[in-house]
Amino acid sequence: MQSDFTAGIQAPKANKNSPEYYLTRASKIILEMIRPQRIRNELMFKLLSTTGMRRQELVHLTRVKLI
DSSP, rough: HHHHHTTTTTOOOOOOOOOOOHHHHHHHHHHHOTTTTTTHHHHHHHHHHOOOOOOHHTTTOOOOOOO
16 A cells, blocks of 8 residues: 555544543442432432443433343
8 A cells, every 4th residue: 555544544532531430439328318218219220320330321221121
């Protein structure tokens, strides 16, 4: 190849901010504040805090019937 076909193409800008994560202690405090009868909310919080899932990904989850 005689010419550089990537000349003039700019790389996408990288996000300079690192994502912020809850500390283990902070997670425990938040879980203690959630009412025990609100199982759905607790499960949603646990999914978000343990998987790194974004809010919109959580919103788009669907129920799957397992066998």
